[in-house]
Amino acid sequence: MGWRIDLPPQALPADLAALRADVRAFCARELAAHPPALRAKSWLCFDPSFSRKVAAQGWIGMTWPKRYGGGERSALARYVVLEEFLAAGAPVAAHWTGDRQSGPMLLRFGSEAQRMRFLPRLARAEIFFCIGMSEPDAGSDLAAIRTRGRKVDGGWRIDGAKLWTSNAQRSDFMITLVRTEPRGATRHEGLSQFVVDLRTPGITCRPILDLTGEPHFNEVVFEDALIPDDALVGVAGQGWAQVTSELALERSGPERFLSAYPLLAEAITTLSERGQLDKAGDALGRLLAHLMTLRQMSLSVAGLLEQGHDPATEAALIKDMGMNFEQEVPRIVEEALEATPDAIAVEPLARMLEMVTLLAPSFSIRGGTREIMRSIIARDLGLR
Numbered sequence: 001m002g003w004r005i006d007l008p009p010q011a012l013p014a015d016l017a018a019l020r021a022d023v024r025a026f027c028a029r030e031l032a033a034h035p036p037a038l039r040a041k042s043w044l045c046f047d048p049s050f051s052r053k054v055a056a057q058g059w060i061g062m063t064w065p066k067r068y069g070g071g072e073r074s075a076l077a078r079y080v081v082l083e084e085f086l087a088a089g090a091p092v093a094a095h096w097t098g099d100r101q102s103g104p105m106l107l108r109f110g111s112e113a114q115r116m117r118f119l120p121r122l123a124r125a126e127i128f129f130c131i132g133m134s135e136p137d138a139g140s141d142l143a144a145i146r147t148r149g150r151k152v153d154g155g156w157r158i159d160g161a162k163l164w165t166s167n168a169q170r171s172d173f174m175i176t177l178v179r180t181e182p183r184g185a186t187r188h189e190g191l192s193q194f195v196v197d198l199r200t201p202g203i204t205c206r207p208i209l210d211l212t213g214e215p216h217f218n219e220v221v222f223e224d225a226l227i228p229d230d231a232l233v234g235v236a237g238q239g240w241a242q243v244t245s246e247l248a249l250e251r252s253g254p255e256r257f258l259s260a261y262p263l264l265a266e267a268i269t270t271l272s273e274r275g276q277l278d279k280a281g282d283a284l285g286r287l288l289a290h291l292m293t294l295r296q297m298s299l300s301v302a303g304l305l306e307q308g309h310d311p312a313t314e315a316a317l318i319k320d321m322g323m324n325f326e327q328e329v330p331r332i333v334e335e336a337l338e339a340t341p342d343a344i345a346v347e348p349l350a351r352m353l354e355m356v357t358l359l360a361p362s363f364s365i366r367g368g369t370r371e372i373m374r375s376i377i378a379r380d381l382g383l384r
């Protein structure tokens, strides 16, 4: 077999310990009154005022150039900050998309005017972004999108609908993928990306309730919405290559295995305080061992990204293994609590377990489904 997975060991530089201590102290201070159920929701919880406090610390856009409001820190420094936020269950959703995805996209493909217009405001948490890729009949098969952009005098007219757009109703801008030219030799030709102001006339957000009863995502309808020429990101017709590189940013970070961490930590603390860890020790210990392995793999990908490599297969592998792990956490915690019935009644733990149980089905859909991740891995390894 000619294939291999390349995950060299990557240690965190010792000088990041001080940064970790700062973030941990910040979270302890700012989240003292943050309810357990919301901590269990972790990076889905949208709180602009918390994001502005994070921005004031310089922890949004940490890796971006200073001239765009960034901090010119390393990707590993950013990694440490993310780990601490996720471990604390911090409500980071408001700035999450801009920091992880839309900002880096604009940095890479945007015009100088777009960078100057958006990045400093993103880094200050003054504006928030969402991602408009999926549509009613195009999720896994993203190239099947039908939202159309028509060139007119003064800009583009957009018609169509995006679906499952997280937090669109609370965001200011969306980077969206639109068909602007007929299909060429392949379906991947003729797609373009735009940065769209969601207050544009002709754009309507219709919130959709998720299993927890919250309007987390939306249908976003475009009806002859006129967006200006300078909303085009990168090159018209080249949106597919751009969007694929964006997806790589989504798949290997600590959010792919730490979403359920606050629940796991709370279960271990509660059971050990009650002297009940013995019965559940094996199962919870196995989860922790998996967690540390996933962390090493994810750190390795972060190191490769920092060195300018493109570890797409390894990133898909981490997403696949990470979402399996995250979905196992509520199941195993529930079993551990059934073995120790009086622990079930502990209010914070019960609320957290309920929340993660309701969220868990989405872990293997958002950011690319299990089957799609496995198809990517198999293709890249030459197995299909």
Ligand SMILES: Cc1cc2nc3c(=O)[nH]c(=O)nc-3n(C[C@H](O)[C@H](O)[C@H](O)COP(=O)(O)OP(=O)(O)OC[C@H]3O[C@@H](n4cnc5c(N)ncnc54)[C@H](O)[C@@H]3O)c2cc1C
Binding pocket: 130, 131, 132, 133, 134, 135, 136, 137, 138, 139, 140, 141, 163, 164, 165, 166, 167, 217, 362, 365, 366, 367, 368, 369, 370, 371, 372, 375
């Ligand atoms: C919590 C959450 C938040 C989201 N937020 C956003 C967002 O902000 N922006 C955005 O654009 N999208 C978002 N999405 C949408 C998400 O990216 C899509 O749901 C996902 O890509 C799957 O697409 P789909 O729903 O159309 O399902 P489909 O693609 O129709 O898939 C249905 C089933 O068929 C399987 N399948 C499909 N094709 C294949 C194949 N070729 N081989 C094998 N199996 C296959 C899938 O694995 C899945 O099990 C979000 C989804 C969730 C759950």
